[in-house]
Amino acid sequence: MSKNETPTAVPPDVAARAARLRAEINEHNYRYHVLDAPVISDAEFDALLNELRAIESQYPELITPDSPTQRVGAPPAEGFAKVRHAQPILSLGNAFDVADVRAWRDRLVRYVQQNLDGEDDLRKLDDYVVEPKIDGLTVVLTYADGIFVQGATRGDGLVGEDITANLRAVRSVPLALRRTDVSAVPARLSVRGEAFMPIADFEQLNEAQRAAGERTFANPRNAAAGSLRQLDPNLTARRPLRLLCYAIVDFAPGVAGEAMPRTQWETLGYLRRLGFPVSDIAQRFDDLEAAIAYCTSYIEKRDALPFEIDGMVIKLNDLDLAQRLGYVGKDPRGAIAFKFPAREATTILKDVNITIGRTGNIVPNAVLEPVHIGGITVANATLHNYDDIARKDIRIGDRVIVKRAGDVIPYVAGPVVAARTGRERVITPPTECPFCGMSLVRREGEVALYCPNADCPGRLDRAISHFVSSGAMDIEGLGEKIVAQLIEAGLVADVADLYALKKEDLLGLERFAERKAQKLLDAIEASKRQPLERLIVGLGIRHVGEVAARALADRFGSLDALIEAAAESPEALQAIEGVGPVIAQSVSEWAKRESTRALIAKLKRAGVDPRQAPRSAAGQADGPLAGRTFVITGTLSQPREAIVAWIEAQGGKVTDSVSKNTSYLIVGDAPGASKINKARQLNVPMIGEEELRNLAR
Numbered sequence: 238m239s240k241n242e243t244p245t246a247v248p249p250d251v252a253a254r255a256a257r258l259r260a261e262i263n264e265h266n267y268r269y270h271v272l273d274a275p276v277i278s279d280a281e282f283d284a285l286l287n288e289l290r291a292i293e294s295q296y297p298e299l300i301t302p303d304s305p306t307q308r309v310g311a312p313p314a315e316g317f318a319k320v321r322h323a324q325p326i327l328s329l330g331n332a333f334d335v336a337d338v339r340a341w342r343d344r345l346v347r348y349v350q351q352n353l354d355g356e357d358d359l360r361k362l363d364d365y366v367v368e369p370k371i372d373g374l375t376v377v378l379t380y381a382d383g384i385f386v387q388g389a390t391r392g393d394g395l396v397g398e399d400i401t402a403n404l405r406a407v408r409s410v411p412l413a414l415r416r417t418d419v420s421a422v423p424a425r426l427s428v429r430g431e432a433f434m435p436i437a438d439f440e441q442l443n444e445a446q447r448a449a450g451e452r453t454f455a456n457p458r459n460a461a462a463g464s465l466r467q468l469d470p471n472l473t474a475r476r477p478l479r480l481l482c483y484a485i486v487d488f489a490p491g492v493a494g495e496a497m498p499r500t501q502w503e504t505l506g507y508l509r510r511l512g513f514p515v516s517d518i519a520q521r522f523d524d525l526e527a528a529i530a531y532c533t534s535y536i537e538k539r540d541a542l543p544f545e546i547d548g549m550v551i552k553l554n555d556l557d558l559a560q561r562l563g564y565v566g567k568d569p570r571g572a573i574a575f576k577f578p579a580r581e582a583t584t585i586l587k588d589v590n591i592t593i594g595r596t597g598n599i600v601p602n603a604v605l606e607p608v609h610i611g612g613i614t615v616a617n618a619t620l621h622n623y624d625d626i627a628r629k630d631i632r633i634g635d636r637v638i639v640k641r642a643g644d645v646i647p648y649v650a651g652p653v654v655a656a657r658t659g660r661e662r663v664i665t666p667p668t669e670c671p672f673c674g675m676s677l678v679r680r681e682g683e684v685a686l687y688c689p690n691a692d693c694p695g696r697l698d699r700a701i702s703h704f705v706s707s708g709a710m711d712i713e714g715l716g717e718k719i720v721a722q723l724i725e726a727g728l729v730a731d732v733a734d735l736y737a738l739k740k741e742d743l744l745g746l747e748r749f750a751e752r753k754a755q756k757l758l759d760a761i762e763a764s765k766r767q768p769l770e771r772l773i774v775g776l777g778i779r780h781v782g783e784v785a786a787r788a789l790a791d792r793f794g795s796l797d798a799l800i801e802a803a804a805e806s807p808e809a810l811q812a813i814e815g816v817g818p819v820i821a822q823s824v825s826e827w828a829k830r831e832s833t834r835a836l837i838a839k840l841k842r843a844g845v846d847p848r849q850a851p852r853s854a855a856g857q858a859d860g861p862l863a864g865r866t867f868v869i870t871g872t873l874s875q876p877r878e879a880i881v882a883w884i885e886a887q888g889g890k891v892t893d894s895v896s897k898n899t900s901y902l903i904v905g906d907a908p909g910a911s912k913i914n915k916a917r918q919l920n921v922p923m924i925g926e927e928e929l930r931n932l933a934r
């Protein structure tokens with residue numbers, strides 16, 4: 238229906254209402270998707286949008302390109318059109334360490350001295366802005382008189398693809414510039430930003446893809462790229478894409494408008510005022526060393542960010558100087574990427590071997606063509622479980638993506654399907670335990686296969702290594718290799734056998750001389766005096782970590798009393814603070830096992846039977862941390878026990894795993910990815926040690 242055929246005049250009050258609704262909805266959208274600070278409920282938002290839709294369907298002539306009803310349109314008939322960028326979309330040079338960054342500044346100094354304005358420009362060198370280098374895709378958003386008219390990919394830097402319809406569907410892309418905080422919007426503005434998918438959303442998307450039997454993405458970057466390059470913007474709209482903007486690539490002032498910002502720092506502020514999402518961790522420095530320190534601090538802090546970064550970018554703040562410095566190839570001289578150690582690489586999966594965990598879980602391990610990732614050589618990686626292998630369709634002979642992050646065990650994220658030759662072999666799960674031959678089982682609700690044999694020899698090395706580890710009996714000098722030697726020589730068949738070792742036994746082993754043997758025997762002897770809670774940890778009861786072990790030790794005072802109570806009723810255990818139904822069930826099963834009783838008797842005969850006065854359940858009812866539950870991940874400034882004791886003294890509680898009841902996740906150095914991810918999923922706030930201390934003030 239065109240205007241000419243139906244000259245229905247739009248009543249002025251309806252037109253005004255539509256304009257007001259548009260402005261209001263765009264503002265709420267901005268508050269929700271850019272500021273993360275909505276002021277109305279989703280239902281109220283939908284009501285406004287529905288009202289606008291109703292008006293627009295009656296009077297289509299009221300539809301404007303920046304109307305929030307226009308976020309999702311029809312797919313283009315044939316692929317994406319090409320777009321020539323107003324200015325080349327440059328890349329960035331890389332620095333891989335601190336020395337590279339200093340060398341970058343040295344080069345700038347020389348360049349300025351030789352080619353530019355000496356003193357004045359030299360002074361401007363010591364003014365930097367540091368921003369996160371988001372691992373996403375460059376996009377260029379263009380606005381004419383404040384209205385979003387075009388969105389493009391970077392392409393080859395000169396010509397990109399027109400993905401306007403898809404970017405429109407990304408909620409943090411402003412459809413119209415905000416006018417409230419500027420005197421006038423520019424007549425023409427092109428902004429550069431990075432589109433990406435937050436990690437938690439990426440994981441949720443993969444979960445949903447899996448459930449629907451659709452293909453999963455290897456990383457958030459691929460997921461974002463795949464989502465933006467959908468021909469159908471309806472699909473893009475359903476993907477949780479985000480945007481952060483950091484540069485102006487084209488600018489023409491509006492009538493009586495503001496001039497283009499002259500520094501990077503002002504640019505970020507200006508973009509923010511216009512309604513663009515801008516990183517809130519960008520910072521300004523007047524000293525390169527401080528800028529470098531800020532960058533390196535993110536090597537560890539990056540795990541706590543909601544999105545992936547592959548480094549930080551250091552930019553000269555003075556944009557005019559940056560412009561005059563020009564570029565080398567595609568890299569501007571005035572900025573540099575401080576790249577973090579890589580976390581993934583591709584290599585060939587040569588084979589799969591099986592190890593068995595402490596609790597009998599079967600773990601398929603990848604045997605890889607060795608590959609360097611972030612400074613170490615990786616030849617083995619976990620494949621998690623056989624369901625995961627099947628879902629990702631990982632085959633022997635595949636080129637695979639291997640990832641490692643912090644102290645997380647390297648894992649195979651997925652195959653590079655495009656690199657297949659046809660000679661790859663499908664991986665089939667085993668049906669019997671390769672160590673004891675027993676039929677493998679699957680526990681309700683779990684993906685792993687288990688060997689049900691509690692005494693399976695395949696578990697022994699893990700069980701012993703765990704028993705002697707620093708959080709348990711803390712027996713120094715018993716590394717994995719020696720444990721393997723002891724088992725191999727038939728000297729230990731369970732943890733109690735450690736206490737029967739004699740010097741002659743050890744001297745018979747490779748690389749064992751008198752002194753080393755004596756030291757080890759002393760350490761074993763000393764471990765008999767470890768407190769009960771450490772022995773309980775060391776026994777490796779499923780689901781029982783340090784915190785639960787401590788609660789059990791406090792309550793029962795001896796192994797005998799624990800076994801007695803646990804075998805009788807798991808319910809009694811549940812009354813203990815820090816012991817839930819899962820732990821109680823597991824301890825009860827453990828206590829009932831014949832092999833458990835035999836082992837405990839053997840330990841007692843060897844003199845391992847720590848005791849303490851049993852205590853009834855009582856916590857510190859007040860104290861500044863009362864009522865709060867904490868979980869710790871990573872290394873803190875003091876041993877974990879000391880931190881736990883401190884929190885408890887302040888009235889707080891510490892548990893082993895993140896749940897909806899967790900008040901805070903305390904994040905130390907090299908934190909574990911699974912706890913961080915869980916906290917993100919459940920919106921549990923993450924804090925550092927300093928913030929923890931502040932909470933108790």
Ligand code: IVH
Pocket residue numbers: 327328329368369370371372373374375431483484550569572574
């Ligand atoms: S500045 C001339 N800033 O990193 C401006 N780039 O490896 C050059 N990137 O292609 C880019 N976050 O896609 C800049 N805060 C940021 C960035 C950033 C991510 C990407 C960008 C660029 C790539 C270079």
